[in-house]
Amino acid sequence: MQLQDVPTEGLDEKYRDWIGFIAETHHASDPRVNDPVPFALLTKPLAEARVALLTTAGAHLDDQVPFHIETVAGDPSFREIPNDVDVRRIRFTHTHYDTSSAAKDPNVVLPITRLAELVERGRIGSASPVHFGMMGFNPNSGPVADELGPTIAERLVEHEVDVALFVPG
Amino acid sequence: MERAGIPTVVMSLRPEITYGVGVSRALYARFPMGNPLGEPDQPQQQHLVIETLLGIIESATEPRTFKEFPVRWRRWERWL
Numbered sequence: 622m623q624l625q626d627v628p629t630e631g632l633d634e635k636y637r638d639w640i641g642f643i644a645e646t647h648h649a650s651d652p653r654v655n656d657p658v659p660f661a662l663l664t665k666p667l668a669e670a671r672v673a674l675l676t677t678a679g680a681h682l683d684d685q686v687p688f689h690i691e692t693v694a695g696d697p698s699f700r701e702i703p704n705d706v707d708v709r710r711i712r713f714t715h716t717h718y719d720t721s722s723a724a725k726d727p728n729v730v731l732p733i734t735r736l737a738e739l740v741e742r743g744r745i746g747s748a749s750p751v752h753f754g755m756m757g758f759n760p761n762s763g764p765v766a767d768e769l770g771p772t773i774a775e776r777l778v779e780h781e782v783d784v785a786l787f788v789p790g
Numbered sequence: 791m792e793r794a795g796i797p798t799v800v801m802s803l804r805p806e807i808t809y810g811v812g813v814s815r816a817l818y819a820r821f822p823m824g825n826p827l828g829e830p831d832q833p834q835q836q837h838l839v840i841e842t843l844l845g846i847i848e849s850a851t852e853p854r855t856f857k858e859f860p861v862r863w864r865r866w867e868r869w870l
Contacts, residue, residue, distance in 0.1 A: 622842060624857040627805055627818045636810025655812040658853035659792035667844060718823040726830030735827075735836050744844070774791045784847055785791055786840070787800040788826050 643760050647693045651763040663784065665746075670783035672739075673749035675773065677757030678723055678730035678790030679715030682706065687714035688756035695759035697769045701776075702752045708733055717758045718790040730788050749782045757790055799843045799850075801826045808856065815850045817843055819859035821866075829866060 644650040663670065679688050681700040689696040702711065711727040713720040723730045736748045753773050759765050777785060791798050792814050799815040802808040803823055808816045819826065819839065828835035839859065846857055 622845070622860065624817075624842070624846075624860065627809070627816075627856040627858045629809055629856065632806045632809040635806035639806060639810070654810065658812045658814055660814045660853035661792045661795045661797045663797050663847055664795075667848060720824060722824050722830045728833070728836055729825055729827050729830050732827055732836055732840055735833065735840055738833070738837070739840070739844075744841075770791070774794045774796070777791060777796055778794050782796055784844075785796055785798045786843055787798060789801060789803055790824060790826075 647760040651761045653762045653766045665783060667745050667784070668743055669746040671747045671749055671781055672736060672745050672784045672786060673777055673780070673782040674731055674733065674736065674752040674786050674788065675755065676731045676753070676788045676790070677755045678718070678788065679713045679720070679756040680711055680723075680727065680731050680754030681714065683710045683712055687712065690714060690716045690756070690758070693760065695761060696756045697759050697761075697764040698755075699769060699773060700754040702731065702733075702754050704733060704736070704748045704750050704752060706733070711754075713790070715756055715758065715790050720790070723790070730790055732788070746783075749777070749780050751776065751780060797847055799846050801839070801843065802856075805856070809854075812854060814853045815846050815855045817846055817857050817859055820862045821859075822863060825863075832866075835866060 739745045802816045802818040805818045
């Protein structure tokens with residue numbers, strides 16, 4: 622499939638407006654940007670690569686503590702979701718998007734079943750033994766950049782993950 | 791993660807945030823929040839989006855690669 626670039630004209634201004642809105646309406650705002658943007662190349666064919674899923678859709682298991690949603694400070698924690706889980710055990714705690722599609726089929730934000738099918742077809746080598754659920758409402762992005770990101774990166778390295786797919790809510 | 795040597799790709803529903811923050815690779819789809827990979831219980835749709843993400847992992851040669859998914863939500867609806 623031939624893909625077009627997203628037209629980026631005006632996006633910087635819209636981003637500044639968004640950050641201004643967050644700063645006005647929330648106690649904490651610590652916007653971070655990636656500059657320069659880091660870039661790692663895939664070092665093996667996808668057919669040999671291990672893929673992990675990361676979602677900010679507020680995904681957690683039915684026996685894990687839900688994300689904290691009763692605060693304007695956000696919740697920069699994460700939940701580990703085993704690849705071999707029964708997807709019917711996945712719950713979504715997030716108040717900033719309509720979770721009804723995810724509740725019906727968790728694969729719309731955390732495609733564990735689809736990943737297993739890709740392994741079966743040989744398109745990817747394997748799925749990470751663990752995937753990561755986060756809650757995307759974090760108006761203070763400092764802890765996300767300084768703690769959450771590096772902690773999950775360490776886990777991915779421990780699990781010998783080669784590729785990470787990020788899906789929002 | 792990229793600094794740890796792990797290539798990443800981000801599914802984006804808010805292009806101004808994706809672009810403003812700056813990510814290594816991203817795919818923007820004109821889908822509603824809550825449905826980033828398509829409709830529930832539509833595995834073929836979901837696979838098409840995921841395959842597009844994987845294709846970006848394979849083909850991108852520089853950071854801030856930002857592509858648009860060529861199917862709009864209204865067309866999905868007509869499929870259903």
